Amino acid sequence: MLIAQQLPANEIQVDFNSYFDNYGVEIIYPEVSFSKSVSENTSINGRVLVDVITTASMKSHFDSVYSFANTSKGLDAFTSASKRTHGGSDNNPDELRGEFGIGVVQLFDEVNVSLTNLYSIEHDYSSETIAGSISVPMAKKNTTIQLGLVKSWDKIFPQTRTWIEDKSVISSTLTLSQIFSTGFIGQIELFYSNLSGFLSDPYQVVTVVNFDSAFFQKYENIYPDYRNRGAAGLRTIIRLNDVSSLQLAYRYYLDDWEVKSHTISALYEHLFFDEKLLFGAGIRSYFQTKAKFFKAEYNKLEEYMSVDPKLNGMISNELEFNFSLNGSLIPIIENEKLEFNGRFNFYIRKTDSPDWHSRYDVLYAYLMSAGFRFLFD
Amino acid sequence: MKLIKYILLILIIGLCLGCTTVEPWEREGLSSPIMIFDKNPIEKGIKIHHIEFREGSAGATGSQSGGCGCG
């Protein structure tokens, strides 16, 4: 089994992922990735992911809203003048996003260095990311320190607008993993990220209503152009017996928009059939305070405004069931280098106030994933 | 405050370096898939993408680790 200071195994992985929620959002996102060693100390990897997003319920919404939406830059001439049908972001509610990544992993003695370049493109957004990490094992490989740096440059160019905006993100992660015994592993991770530029969602609409002055106007979200984010996570794996373990995790997060959160999670894993079938069941609970400028309703124009539900106060819970089946257990295939994976998640999020467009305050989402990994020499 | 954080960090790492209790030949149990964080990092990335799209937090979700330390 691979560990951080080894080269990744030679493998091809294919996954079919899907997402459905009660807001009417449907996403199908197949992904193909591979990893191949090109020399004893070097391995290359690549991935291609395609998101197909169908947001049927958004279409009618934007039809009504965008005909008189104001942006932070003033009235948008195109949207205000046009009688054409506007979708989630333009004419078509179906969006397509492609993500392409290439990477290299290099071993220097036992030190593992990796470099990855990711490029993501959709019709109104592009993102270029460079990620690097160094992983150093110590103390007979019982301790591993990993440092990761990620820098990304995004461009936002909604097709119903005339402007292009930039966003830049730099993140760093420090991870310390420690094997305490054959039945107990711990990990601490510290994360810091700085975002700058256009941090808003151009398709969300803030309605400012003041009945006293009969003022009624629609605007975009208006966000600060920076955000500093920090988080600290702690997780452990505890072996329960030869075939089962329990993972426990806690994370604390805070940022200068005054979003604070606590995340707790547990994952139980159990091996069956001579370790050929792995079954996992997990639960995750998340508690978040709202951003300082978030409001469900505005009655006057403010310096910063947001109706984005992810900046609202919320509690979310997620249940997960997953399995991993070795191909040697399947009668016709009987190939131990093949592994079949499946996952089902049920996600429920309750925000402190109703969502700005659906008016629901509870989001129910179902996620399903099925795929295989094939290991080769 | 920052100084305290750095001292704490060094202490934690120092303590961990002293914890060399598991010898290479004792790692049979650690090679089991139930003793590995994030066996499938690609799948984890997909899960995180979905969560970060719906919640206001990010980061510190951990890194792949564990295994027998062979090689």
Added chain:
Amino acid sequence: MKKSIIIILIIILFGKLNQLSVLAEDNDIKVGNSAPDFSGVTIDGREMKLSEFKGRVILLDFWASWCAPCQKELPYLMQLFDDNDDKNFMIIAVNIDKKIEQAQKFLDKLKEKAHFPIIWDSKSVIPALYKIESMPTTIFIDKTGVIRYIHTGFTDSSKEILKQELEELLK
């Protein structure tokens, strides 16, 4: 940010130095020293000692069914032994699986059979005696019982290295 990186680099350096000092103190198992004798029972139930093979070049190998590189190494060692079985050469493979069935199952899957002794050491007495640093570990012991080469891990280039070292020691 810069401070954090500097601190991490210092810690990494400290960790590496720490490991080096530990190695320096261990003067029992190193190239040039005598290989400590041990006894064990093979997978097919035969008692044996390392000293039985004094006068031969010995390749002492530590492996387990749960160790991925060992799974590549063992078939090569079988080939290396079969290519040199007419010479003054012996391989002793020490298996440290907790359950003998695991080791046997792995051996049964291989195309070749091992024509050298495989000791089953579930209590890991021999790897502790040899203070091995990683799995797999291969140690070349010359005809006089002196440790001549120590290798950890196994990759494709290990094959040629082991072959050349064996040729040199057989001279």
